[in-house]
Amino acid sequence: xxxxxxxxxxxxxxxxxxxxxxxxxxxxxxxxxxxxxxxxxxxxxxxxxxxxxxxxxxxxxxxxxxxxxxxxxxxxxxxxxxxxxxxxxxxxxxxxxxxxxxxxxxxxxxxxxxxxx
Amino acid sequence: xxxxxxxxxxxxxxxxxxxxxxxxxxxxxxxxxxxxxxxxxxxxxxxxxxxxxxxxxxxxxxxxxxxxxxxxxxxxxxxxxxxxxxxxxxxxxxxxxxxxxxxxxxxxxxxxxxxxxxxxxxxxxxxxxxxxxxxxxxxxxxxxxxxxxxxxxxxxxxxxxxxxxxxxxxxxxxxxxxxxxxxxxxxxxxxxxxxxxxxxxxxxxxxxxxxxxxxxxxxxxxxxxxxxxxxxxxxxxxxxxxxxxxxxxxxxxxxxxxxxxxxxxxxxxxxxxxxxxxxxxxxxxxxxxxxxxxxxxxxxxxxxxxxxxxxxxxxxxxxxxxxxxxxxxxxxxxxxxxxxxxxxxxxxxxxxxxxxxxxxxxxxxxxxxxxxxxxxxxxxxxxxxxxxxxxxxxxxxxxxxxxxxxxxxxxxxxxxxxxxxxxxxxxxxxxxxxxxxxxxxxxxxxxxxxxxxxxxxxxxxxxxxxxxxxxxxxxxxxxxxxxxxxxxxxxxxxxxxxxxxxxxxxxxxxxxxxxxxxxxxxxxxxx
Numbered sequence: 001x002x003x004x005x006x007x008x009x010x011x012x013x014x015x016x017x018x019x020x021x022x023x024x025x026x027x028x029x030x031x032x033x034x035x036x037x038x039x040x041x042x043x044x045x046x047x048x049x050x051x052x053x054x055x056x057x058x059x060x061x062x063x064x065x066x067x068x069x070x071x072x073x074x075x076x077x078x079x080x081x082x083x084x085x086x087x088x089x090x091x092x093x094x095x096x097x098x099x100x101x102x103x104x105x106x107x108x109x110x111x112x113x114x115x116x117x
Numbered sequence: 118x119x120x121x122x123x124x125x126x127x128x129x130x131x132x133x134x135x136x137x138x139x140x141x142x143x144x145x146x147x148x149x150x151x152x153x154x155x156x157x158x159x160x161x162x163x164x165x166x167x168x169x170x171x172x173x174x175x176x177x178x179x180x181x182x183x184x185x186x187x188x189x190x191x192x193x194x195x196x197x198x199x200x201x202x203x204x205x206x207x208x209x210x211x212x213x214x215x216x217x218x219x220x221x222x223x224x225x226x227x228x229x230x231x232x233x234x235x236x237x238x239x240x241x242x243x244x245x246x247x248x249x250x251x252x253x254x255x256x257x258x259x260x261x262x263x264x265x266x267x268x269x270x271x272x273x274x275x276x277x278x279x280x281x282x283x284x285x286x287x288x289x290x291x292x293x294x295x296x297x298x299x300x301x302x303x304x305x306x307x308x309x310x311x312x313x314x315x316x317x318x319x320x321x322x323x324x325x326x327x328x329x330x331x332x333x334x335x336x337x338x339x340x341x342x343x344x345x346x347x348x349x350x351x352x353x354x355x356x357x358x359x360x361x362x363x364x365x366x367x368x369x370x371x372x373x374x375x376x377x378x379x380x381x382x383x384x385x386x387x388x389x390x391x392x393x394x395x396x397x398x399x400x401x402x403x404x405x406x407x408x409x410x411x412x413x414x415x416x417x418x419x420x421x422x423x424x425x426x427x428x429x430x431x432x433x434x435x436x437x438x439x440x441x442x443x444x445x446x447x448x449x450x451x452x453x454x455x456x457x458x459x460x461x462x463x464x465x466x467x468x469x470x471x472x473x474x475x476x477x478x479x480x481x482x483x484x485x486x487x488x489x490x491x492x493x494x495x496x497x498x499x500x501x502x503x504x505x506x507x508x509x510x511x512x513x514x515x516x517x518x519x520x521x522x523x524x525x526x527x528x529x530x531x532x533x534x535x536x537x538x539x540x541x542x543x544x545x546x547x548x549x550x551x552x553x554x555x556x557x558x559x560x561x562x563x564x565x566x567x568x569x570x571x572x573x574x575x576x577x578x579x580x581x582x583x584x585x586x587x588x589x590x591x592x593x594x595x596x597x598x599x600x601x602x603x604x605x606x607x608x609x610x611x612x613x614x615x616x617x618x619x620x621x622x623x624x625x626x627x628x629x630x631x632x633x634x635x636x637x638x639x640x641x642x643x644x
Contacts (some may be wrong), residue, residue: 025286057288060363060364063365066245071423074145087259096244
C-alpha cells in the first residue's frame with residue numbers, strides 16, 4: 001500500500017494510456033488531472049486510465065475523475081478505464097462515471113475498443 | 118428564452134443563444150457567447166463569470182485574457198471591474214467599461230445564466246453526495262456479505278481498512294486487533310501507527326468514546342483523527358482509526374456523520390472479522406485433530422499386536438489412553454535367547470508431549486534390548502538417553518522385567534513405577550518395588566536389578582497409576598488394595614477375561630466418570 005499516487009504514461013498512436021499506482025484521493029486525482037490535461041494539450045483525445053495498481057479511491061478522487069470526464073466530453077474526446085478492482089468498478093457505476101467513460105476488463109480490450117466506443 | 122428576439126446586440130445572436138440554451142452540454146458556450154456579447158456592448162476587452170465554490174470563486178466562463186481562474190470570495194477584485202450576483206460574480210476589464218450595471222438587460226441575462234449554472238452545479242453536487250451515500254451503503258453491505266464469504270482473515274483485514282479510509286475520505290488509517298488484552302497493530306494505511314496499546318488504555322478509550330483527543334502516537338503526524346471500537350457481543354475485538362479527512366482544499370476534521378458511518382462500518386467489520394477468526398480456529402482445531410488422530414495411529418502401531426506365546430505361561434497386555442494419545446506405554450518382547458521382556462512405562466503429563474516421549478522411549482528401549490544384556494547398565498543407558506532427549510521436568514516411571522520361561526525366574530528393575538503385584542498361589546502378595554529414580558531426572562541415576570521366581574499358579578500384575586488412582590464420585594481412589602483384592606477374587610479366570618474384568622471393575626468404581634489418566638495392564642501367570 002502506498003499513500004501517494006504514481007502516474008506513468010504510455011503514449012501510443014492516437015491514444016495514451018495512463019497507469020496509476022496507489023491511492024486516488026485529492027492529491028492522486030490532481031496528479032491524474034495534470035497528466036490528462038497535458039496529454040490533451042499534446043493533442044491526445046483518447047485517454048485510457050489503467051487502474052491495475054490502484055486498490056483505493058475516495059470521493060475527492062472520484063470528483064476529480066468526473067471533472068476530467070466532463071473536460072473530455074467538452075472537447076469531444078474519449079476517456080476509458082480498465083483493470084479496476086470489483087470494488088472500484090462498482091463505485092464507478094454507482095457514481096455515474098461508467099455512464100460517460102466505458103470500463104474494460106483488460107487493457108488489450110480497452111485499446112482495441114475505446115477509440116471506436 | 119422563448120419568444121420574440123430583443124432589440125440591440127443580443128438580437129444579432131438570438132437564434133444561436135436559443136440553440137445553446139436548449140443544449141445542457143453547451144452551458145459554458147452559452148455563457149461565453151453571452152460574455153462576448155456583453156463585452157461588445159460595453160466595449161470591454163475581457164470578462165469572466167465566477168461561481169462560488171466553498172471559500173473561493175471559480176471561473177466558469179471567460180472571454181479575453183488577463184482574468185484570474187480563482188478569486189477569494191471575500192477578496193477585492195483590484196484592477197478589475199466587478200458586478201456581484203447571488204452566488205457569483207462578473208469580472209471585466211477595463212474596470213471603466215461604460216454602462217456596466219446590474220440593471221442592464223444583458224447583465225441580467227448573464228446573472229440568470231450564472232444562477233442556472235449554479236443551480237446545476239448544486240444539483241450535481243447533491244447527486245454526487247446521494248450517489249456516495251449509496252457507495253457507503255454498498256460498502257456496509259459488501260462487508261456484511263464478507264461475513265458469509267470471506268474467511269481469509271488477512272485479506273479481510275486489508276479490505277476493511279482500505280474501505281474505511283476510502284469511505285471517510287481519510288488520508289491515513291490503522292486497524293488494531295485485540296489479543297491477550299492488548300490492541301496490536303494489524304495494518305496501517307498511509308503512514309505509521311503505534312504498534313500497540315494496553316487493552317485498558319484510558320486515553321485510547323476516551324478517544325474511542327468520542328470527544329477526547331487521540332493518543333498522540335496513534336497516527337503520528339495526523340492532525341485530525343477519528344476512531345471506533347470493533348465490538349462483537351462478547352466484547353471488543355479491535356479498533357479502526359482514520360486520520361486527516363480530505364477535501365479539495367486539503368485536510369480537515371471529521372464530521373459528526375463520519376463517526377456514525379465509521380461506527381456502522383465497524384459493526385459490520387466486527388462480524389466479518391469474528392466469523393473469519395472462528396473459521397481459522399475451527400481449521401486449526403481440525404488440523405490438530407488430524408494430527409492427534411495420526412499420532413494415535415502411530416502410537417497404536419508401536420503397541421504390541423499381541424502377546425508372545427510362552428510355553429507354561431499366560432501373558433497379555435492392555436492399554437487405554439485417557440485422550441486420543443497417551444503417555445503410558447507397554448511392550449512384550451520375545452528376545453533371541455527365548456527370554457521374554459515385559460515393560461510398563463508412564464510418562465509424566467498427558468497428550469501430545471507425553472506421546473512423543475513414549476515414541477522416544479519405545480525406539481530407545483527396543484534398540485537397547487537388542488544389544489544390551491538385561492541389567493542396571495541397560496536402564497542407566499536408557500536413562501541418560503531420556504535425560505538428553507527430553508524437556509526439563511519430564512520423566513518416565515517404568516517397570517522393566519525379563520522372564521526366563523524355563524526357570525520361571527523374573528529379573529526386574531523398577532524406575533520409580535508403581536510396584537508390580539505378584540500374587541502367589543497361596544494368596545500372599547510380593548511387591549516388585551522401586552529400585553531407582555524415574556528415568557529422565559538425573560543423568561547419573563543408578564538402578565538395581567532384582568529377581569523373583571514365579572511358581573505355578575502365581576500371577577503377576579504390572580499396571581500404571583491410571584488403574585489404582587481412578588477415582589469414585591466421592592474422590593476416593595481405587596487403590597492398590599482393591600486391585601489386589603480383585604486379583605485374588607478373579608485369579609482363576611482365563612487371563613484375557615481377567616484383563617477385561619479389571620478395567621470393568623475400575624469403571625464401575627468410577628461410576629462412569631471420565632477416565633482421568635491412561636490405564637495400562639500387563640498380566641503374566643504361570644500355569
